[in-house]
Amino acid sequence: MSPVLFGGNLIALEKKSGRIRPIAVSYTLRRIAAKCANSYATNTLAGYFSPIQLGVGTPGGSEAAVHATRRFIEAMPDGHVVRKLDFCNAFNSLRRNLMLRSVLSTLLGIYRFCHLCYSNPSILKFDDITILSQEGPHQGDLLGSLVLRLHPSGFAALAI
Numbered sequence: 001m002s003p004v005l006f007g008g009n010l011i012a013l014e015k016k017s018g019r020i021r022p023i024a025v026s027y028t029l030r031r032i033a034a035k036c037a038n039s040y041a042t043n044t045l046a047g048y049f050s051p052i053q054l055g056v057g058t059p060g061g062s063e064a065a066v067h068a069t070r071r072f073i074e075a076m077p078d079g080h081v082v083r084k085l086d087f088c089n090a091f092n093s094l095r096r097n098l099m100l101r102s103v104l105s106t107l108l109g110i111y112r113f114c115h116l117c118y119s120n121p122s123i124l125k126f127d128d129i130t131i132l133s134q135e136g137p138h139q140g141d142l143l144g145s146l147v148l149r150l151h152p153s154g155f156a157a158l159a160i
Contacts, residue, residue: 002116006030007123008138010131023025024124030117033085034142037110041146042109053149094136094148114147 008026015021026034050058058064073082096118103114121134137144 002120003123003132006117006120007125007133008140010124010126011124021139022124022126023140024133026139026142028136033113033141034117037113038142038146041107041110041143042113044109045150047147048106096135099137099147101149103147106150110143113144117141117143118147 005027008024008030010022010024013021013023046058069082078083100111100115100118104111107114118137121132122138124131124133124138137147
């Protein structure tokens with residue numbers, strides 16, 4: 001039952017490059033449970049992520065980072081640049097067993113739920129096509145970004 005319950009429907013969004021970004025929309029019960037787990041995790045991890053990463057547990061943190069970056073750029077000497085790095089396909093490049101290990105060591109309170117979500121391949125549907133998802137969290141998953149940040153390589157990718 002887990003592959004279906006922790007799967008979802010895919011929608012395809014077009015990227016600026018013309019390529020497709022698949023977004024997984026989980027089923028209602030899983031979304032509700034993930035929202036509760038995410039709330040618990042956000043409150044628990046605010047101190048863990050701060051000040052390196054402002055997207056979790058810091059109200060207005062991402063917005064503050066954008067404003068600080070703009071001020072930094074405006075005050076930069078001529079000839080200097082700011083480079084934004086975006087690691088492609090972070091969601092599908094992490095091994096689930098390593099993600100679960102990170103959750104176990106950092107967020108024991110939601111480990112069982114995350115184990116149900118990510119210990120087995122999940123079924124994603126797109127029209128008549130069925131895809132067996134086996135790597136990383138789903139893009140669009142309420143817990144996905146959080147779990148991705150807990151993984152050492154995901155934390156580095158999202159902290160830059």
